[in-house]
Amino acid sequence: MTLKEQVEKRRTFAIISHPDAGKTTITEQLLLFSGAIREAGTVKAKGKKSNKFAKSDWMEIEKQRGISVTSSVMQVDYDGCQVNILDTPGHEDFSEDTYRTLMAVDAAVMVVDTGKGIEPQTKKLFEVCSMRGIPIFTFMNKLDRDGREPLELIAELEEVLGIDAYPMNWPMGMGRNLIGLYDLYNQRVELKGHDEEDDVLYIPLDEEGQAEGDHSFKQSTIYSQALEDAQLLNEAGNDFDRDQVLAGKLTPVFFGSALTGFGVQTFFDAFIDLAPSPSVTETIDDQLVEPTQSQFTGFIFKIQANMNPAHRDRIAFVRVCSGAFEKGMNVTLGRTGKTIRMAHTTQFMADSREEVQEAVAGDIIGLYDTGNFQIGDTIYSGNKAVQFKALPQFTPELFMKVTPRNVMKQKSFHKGIEQLVQEGAIQLYKTYHTEEYIIGAVGALQFEVFQYRLLNEYNAEVDMTPMGSKIARWIDPKDLNPNMSSSRNLLAKDRFGNPVFLFENTFAENWFRDKYPDIELKQLL
Structure with missing residues (x-):
């Protein structure tokens, strides 16, 4: 093929x-x-x-x-x-x-x-x-x-x-009165069985749109109403x-x-x-990558830690955009230029996995990740560089301070935070001077899942102190003066070391902008 x-x-x-x-x-x-x-x-x-x-x-x-x-x-x-x-x-x-x-x-x-x-x-x-x-x-x-x-x-x-x-x-009909479906696309009636063991019965429609044959359901007002609605849709619908x-x-x-x-x-x-088969994917310079071109390309849209808790593994999910993947092939990671051999790759049935030998455009494959990948990364074969457009990012709105409850389990705590943060749902920050851990998320339930997974997957129990909602704004490091920080705009670093202010509210952000008009505040880096 x-x-x-x-x-x-x-x-x-x-x-x-x-x-x-x-x-x-x-x-x-x-x-x-x-x-x-x-x-x-x-x-x-x-x-x-x-x-x-x-x-x-x-x-x-x-x-x-x-x-x-x-x-x-x-x-x-x-x-x-x-x-x-x-x-x-x-x-x-x-x-x-x-x-x-x-x-x-x-x-x-x-x-x-x-x-x-x-x-x-x-x-x-x-x-x-x-x-x-x-x-x-x-x-x-x-x-x-x-x-x-x-x-x-x-x-x-x-x-x-x-x-x-x-x-x-x-x-x-609906609920207890459900008889079946009047199927306009397949030109048939699909009758519901009396219980879950009964086979569904398909009855073709005649030229007048009536179910063929003599059936008792045809005498019901439910069938008559469905037929009337279907005729209305044919005449007045799209x-x-x-x-x-x-x-x-x-x-x-x-x-x-x-x-x-x-x-x-x-x-x-x-x-x-x-439904369509795979289509083109846009690059950062507005080029279109055809799925049938010979060069293998793909991008990472998700990273999942501990799909197999016994092995503390991480899987990077890749959408194949073009070409064919073969086990053992070498690819280039666009962000770093590093060559990576794809020796251990997998296909999925939720948490069940099997080694994948080949895949083509449209397929989703998993790469075992030792820390090389980030969400949004492009990978490609050959010498022609490809960079797909960035995936959507969200600035956290809710924040918590996080501390390990057991100081003897600092190693598990740090490893757990590092790996869970790489999944992209929780953002990690440290206070600028004291390096206390702060996590941010777009929804409160994320914190509950984070705390649960730290305990059950890493055996790290933590205390979490709510900081409420904050407005996160990044600043160019060359413009930073640590004295800009105050009780209303906490200075922190993101996980890449970039300075970020956590403003108490819009008033505090506007006050800062008025005081430092030459300083650019960014929603995302």
């Missing part, structure tokens, strides 16, 4: 949603239909004795809290395609991880709770996808429960998100246009239930047909 043929069979996408919309549950169903797992886990275990957890939630804290706190990668074969699924945290406190992950995908699946509609975090993540112009496929979830009217949900999606919608199927889908202007909408699996395979089949 040629490189072009291999790339065309790649589908790399992220699943986004507001917390509890069912994002991780649908991920499990996709893995189930691909044959990757035999039984779908759920985010929350059913009962104290159950060990049935979501495959994509592999951290112990995720299993305890019932939430995703880190993006996870799963790679499966489906219908002749290599599918790379990136399950992302829904909670806004972990949005930084999600934003970076969205830079590494070619499409997004947006999961919406039919009982709640478009929620704040869904809107934020949609906007990131929209800025990139990537295709968005919508799955209206929880059809097994009573929810809002489908027409109302479609209207809200278009009005709140500003994107046209095309319903690929239409619910015939036309289906695949080019508009690929441009991120039109979202195909599917209804179903991730919990029971109903409608999920229909969605997944259509997604594989319609």
